[in-house]
Amino acid sequence: MAEVTGTEGPVIETGALTMRFGEVEALTALDISVGEGVTGLVGANGAGKSTLIKILLGLLEPTNGTASVLGFDIARDSAEIRRPVGYMPEHDCLPPDVSASDFVVHMGRMSGLPATVARERAADILRHVGLDEERYRQMGGYSTGMKQRAKLAQALVHDPRPVFPDEPTNGLDPAARVDMLHLVQRIGRDFGIAVLVTSHLLGELEKVSDHVIVLDGGRLLRSSATADFTQHTGGLLVEVLGGETERDRLGERLAPAGLTCRPRGAMIAIDPPEPDVAVHDLVRDAAADLGLGLVRIQPDRAHLEDVFLTGGAVHV
Ligand SMILES: Nc1ncnc2c1ncn2[C@@H]1O[C@H](COP(=O)(O)OP(=O)(O)O)[C@@H](O)[C@H]1O
Ligand SMILES: [Mg+2]
Structure with missing residues (x-):
């Protein structure tokens, strides 16, 4: 940090x-x-x-x-x-009959910025959040995405x-x-x-x-x-050319070599192997034997979802 x-x-x-x-x-x-x-x-x-x-x-x-x-x-x-x-509230807090430009300038003034500084900062920040020409339109007609951007801009205007x-x-x-x-x-x-x-x-x-x-x-x-x-789990993710059939053929070929394989989307996830098992070589050889094109072999990292969903602690 x-x-x-x-x-x-x-x-x-x-x-x-x-x-x-x-x-x-x-x-x-x-x-x-x-x-x-x-x-x-x-x-x-x-x-x-x-x-x-x-x-x-x-x-x-x-x-x-x-x-x-x-x-x-x-x-x-x-x-x-x-x-x-700076605070970007969860719920809609935008007056519908005011433009994002006027609103953000106003919020800057409320935070104590002089008028010219508030106008400059509002223009900069609205550009930064990606509200361009729309910033002169009344916010009541905005899409949710534009409203979220306007909400973020008002939270940032006073630095x-x-x-x-x-x-x-x-x-x-x-x-x-x-x-x-x-x-x-x-x-x-x-x-x-x-x-x-x-x-x-x-x-x-x-x-x-x-x-x-x-x-x-x-x-x-x-x-x-x-x-x-999200530390490295010690396992590997492997992707081969083709679809599910190719993925499963490779997985079936690797199983007798003592590797535990599971489908994960288009990839095969290989559980962390025993020490001294040359997983990369096994995967390359198996793909070559089967005539499959290897796209990549990469370390499998844990994701927050894995940590919490398997622990059953957070339900989202
Ligand atoms: N003003 C309030 N009056 C009564 N209950 C509230 C109020 N604000 C929040 N709660 C309750 O407090 C809990 C936490 O709410 P909240 O902080 O909004 O959760 P989150 O933002 O994580 O979704 C919820 O059970 C919610 O119903
Ligand atoms: Mg909430």
């Missing part, structure tokens, strides 16, 4: 943070620490992600426990916290640190999801702004987060560097 600059200690820290809404306990004695870079906050719907973000913004008062952002205590300094932080995009990929089609995730990743990596981004989809956050925090029913399930979740 990148070095923390400008503050002593973590960007976000909570201690035994608990939030109850009547009978519902949305967060239970949560202890987390968030540093620089992109941190993914993941959990099924209702896990407590939005509640945590609202507490960190000082919009909700926790039932118990402590939290700080950039060293500011949420109980004492909530006005100080809201100034540097914030950190930024909390809450479910930024919600409602987007697969191509737009990828674009939005790249934007989020660039905020953290290229602009050096700490990001706490939420999603109920493990696979998405694994791609863009340096660190992942998993909530399950308001409790901390795990907090680790993404690389620790």
Whole structure:
């Protein structure tokens, strides 16, 4: 993780943070620490992600426990916290009869930017999130993807640190999801702004987060560097030219050599072999014997989904 600059200690820290809404306990004695870079906050719907973000913004008062952002205590300094932080809410918050351009300028002014600076920053940031000519149109006519971009732009206009995009990929089609995730990743990596981004989809956050925090029913399930979740399993993935038939022929040929093979999409996943087994040679020889074209042999890495779905801990 990148070095923390400008503050002593973590960007976000909570201690035994608990939030109850009547009978519902949305967060239970949560202890987390968030540093620089992109941190993914993941959990099924209702896990407590939005509640945590609202507490960190000082919009909700926790039932118990402590939290700080950039060293500011949420109980004492909530006005100080809201100034540097950028917030992209989960739900639609855009006035329909205003253009994205006017809205983002307005939000910049609200954050204390002088008028000319707010206009320049709004134009830059709207270009950056990919709203071009549409930015002069009323937002009521926007597609979901354009609305999400406008929501992200208003969270970034005042040069914030950190930024909390809450479910930024919600409602987007697969191509737009990828674009939005790249934007989020660039905020953290290229602009050096700490990001706490939420999603109920493990696979998405694994791609863009340096660190992942998993909530399950308001409790901390795990907090680790993404690389620790996605270490090499010791197995291999093999792809051959052709279709399922070719894939299965190769798998059947490898089984008698003592390799455990399973189909995974168009590929064959080979379980980690016994030590001293020359898997690469076995695969090459088997493909050559069968006259199959080898496309690739690559290390099989674990994915967040594997870690949690096999553990049965997170249901998404
Ligand atoms: N204002 C509220 N009043 C009552 N219950 C709430 C309120 N906000 C959230 N909850 C409940 O708290 C739990 C966590 O919700 P939330 O933080 O929105 O989860 P997530 O963002 O992970 O989907 C859910 O059970 C939800 O119904
Ligand atoms: Mg939520």
